[in-house]
Amino acid sequence: MLLHSYKISRTLPCLADPEKIRVIADVSDEIPEVFPFLNAVLKGCIYNHPALTLTIRKDGKLFTLHAHHITLAKIEDENEAEEILKWLKDLINETYEKRDQIEPNYSMAAELKALDIFKLLPGTNCKQCGEQACLAFAVKLVAQDIDIMKCDPLFSGEFQGKQKVLLELLRAAGYMTTSKEINP
Ligand code: SF4
Incomplete structure (x- = not known):
C-alpha cells in the first residue's frame, strides 16, 4: 500500500x-x-x-x-x-x-482551451444555450459548468462535422460528453 x-x-x-x-x-x-x-x-x-x-x-x-x-x-x-x-x-x-x-506515462497532456472549443462551435451567437455568445459558452464548457447538449444548433445536422470533432476532443480530454450524435 x-x-x-x-x-x-x-x-x-x-x-x-x-x-x-x-x-x-x-x-x-x-x-x-x-x-x-x-x-x-x-x-x-x-x-x-x-x-x-x-x-x-x-x-x-x-x-x-x-x-x-x-x-x-x-x-x-x-x-x-x-x-x-x-x-x-x-x-x-x-x-x-x-x-x-502498466507502462508509465510521463508526458504532459495539453490542457483543453476555451478557444479550441470555440472554434468547433457553430459560431452563430444565437443565445439558444442561454449564453450571450459562443465564446462565453466555450469558457463555461471548458470549466465543465455547462452541458454540451445546451448547444442545440451543434446537434442540428448542419454542424455535424464540428460536432463529431468537438465530442472527440472532449472525450480525449476526459470530459463527459453526451451520447446524442447525429447520424448522416
Ligand atoms: S447555442 Fe451554440 S451556437 Fe448558439 S450561442 Fe450557444 S454555443 Fe453558440
Missing part, C-alpha cells in the same frame, strides 16, 4: 464556483511515484512531472494530487470530500499495486 491515510486540513471557498468549497487534505505518505501510472490509466489527466502534480477531472470536478497533499475543487460539502478522498485512496493504491503491468 502506498497511501495509508489522509486528513482534511483546510476547507476554503472554491475559486471556480463561489457556491462550492475547495478542500485540502494532507496525505500520510509521499504519493508522486504513482502519478505516471495514473497518467497512463486515466483519461484527461494533466500531469506536470517537474512540479510533481497530477490533476484528475471527474464529473465536472478537479482533483489535484501533490507530493504531500490533495486539493479538491467544486465540492458540495465535507461528506462529498470524504467520499472522493476514499475513492482517490483506493485508486492510488490499486494502481500502485498493478504498476508492474
Whole structure:
C-alpha cells in the first residue's frame, strides 16, 4: 500500500464556483511515484512531472494530487470530500499495486482551451444555450459548468462535422460528453 491515510486540513471557498468549497487534505505518505501510472490509466489527466502534480477531472470536478497533499475543487460539502478522498485512496493504491503491468506515462497532456472549443462551435451567437455568445459558452464548457447538449444548433445536422470533432476532443480530454450524435 502506498497511501495509508489522509486528513482534511483546510476547507476554503472554491475559486471556480463561489457556491462550492475547495478542500485540502494532507496525505500520510509521499504519493508522486504513482502519478505516471495514473497518467497512463486515466483519461484527461494533466500531469506536470517537474512540479510533481497530477490533476484528475471527474464529473465536472478537479482533483489535484501533490507530493504531500490533495486539493479538491467544486465540492458540495465535507461528506462529498470524504467520499472522493476514499475513492482517490483506493485508486492510488490499486494502481500502485498493478504498476508492474502498466507502462508509465510521463508526458504532459495539453490542457483543453476555451478557444479550441470555440472554434468547433457553430459560431452563430444565437443565445439558444442561454449564453450571450459562443465564446462565453466555450469558457463555461471548458470549466465543465455547462452541458454540451445546451448547444442545440451543434446537434442540428448542419454542424455535424464540428460536432463529431468537438465530442472527440472532449472525450480525449476526459470530459463527459453526451451520447446524442447525429447520424448522416
Ligand atoms: S447555442 Fe451554440 S451556437 Fe448558439 S450561442 Fe450557444 S454555443 Fe453558440
